Amino acid sequence: MACFIVPAAEAVIVSVASKLTASNEKEIETVNVELDGENVEAVKKVPFSRKLKWLSNLLWGGSGLLAFEHVWHGEVTPWFPFLTAANDSADLLSMFQEMSTVGVTMAAIVTAVWGVFLAVSSSAEKKASNGLLSAEKGR
Amino acid sequence: MTLLVTVFAAVISTVVWYAGAYKSGMKVGMLCFMYWGASLMWLADAVFEYAETGAEFFTPSAAEMLNDFYLGLSVVALGLVIWVAVLLIKDPKGVVKAAILRK
Incomplete structure (x- = not known):
């Protein structure tokens, strides 16, 4: 009915957080990576x-395409109140119920997958810096 | 069916990205994010539908399958249109600018 609104709302919050974080980040940390045992290349940390x-x-893309699906099924209209469920109080109740179950699960799954990305990325960065430390000790 | 079509689109765009598109500046990563985001969300939707309908979820009628397949293709097409629009607006290779300025 309107489950895509939950990930879309999260997308707005994350976008604002991303902009704020970017303005507070002063310098991009670099990590030196040893490529072939001799040459060391500086790689920027993400x-x-x-x-x-x-x-x-992920959130914008997903909720955008899901919004299209809702237009397809006639659940979202280009005129006020935009959500057909908003015309009837019973439908409105089931819409909120769907948002709190399916919508929240959607946002949670996407965030969990992003968490896995984050763990993989952090582990790769750690490995790169550890590799450099051991290479420096070996010299 | 919509989930299946979107997952295929996500996998194909990821393979294209991995094969070197990430260096080409063609913004294929954007397609990956869009299709994976939608696939994960439809997966959540499918889990709830399965919990509600049980095994019936895997035996849709031919008309339902056709409509969902049509929707899936439309979603993929919309994703491609958004990607092309962003590519032309941002114009990372300066192709549009060069074409406009060329007499």
């Missing part, structure tokens, strides 16, 4: 604002 952007992209 800033947290960019990681937040991944989440906002």
Whole structure:
């Protein structure tokens, strides 16, 4: 009915958080990566604002395409009140129920998958810096 | 069916991205985010529908399947249109600018 509104609302919050974080990040940290045992290349660490952007992209993209599905099924209209469920109080109740169950689950699944991305990315960055430390100790 | 079509689109766009598109500046990553985001959301929807209808979820009627397939293709097409529009507006390779300025 209107489950996409929950991830869309999260997308708005995450986008704002991403912009605020980006304005507070002063310098991008670099990590030196040893490529072939001799050559060391400086690689920029992914800033947290960019990681937040991944989440906002997932949420915006998903909720945008889901909004289209709701238009397809006639649940969203281009005229006021935009949601057909808003015309009837019984439908409105089931809409809120759907938002609190399906909508919240959608947002939670997307956020959980982003959390896995984050863990993988952090682990790769840690491995890169540890590799450099051991290479420096070996010299 | 819509979930299935979107998952295929997500997998294909990810393979294209992995094959080198991330270096080409064609913004294929945007397609990946869009399709994966929608796939995850439809997955949640499918879980709730399965919980409600049980095994019936896997045996839709031919008319339902056709409508969902049509919707899936339309969703993929919409994603591609958004991607092309962003690509042309941001114009990372300067192709549009060069075409407009060329006499």
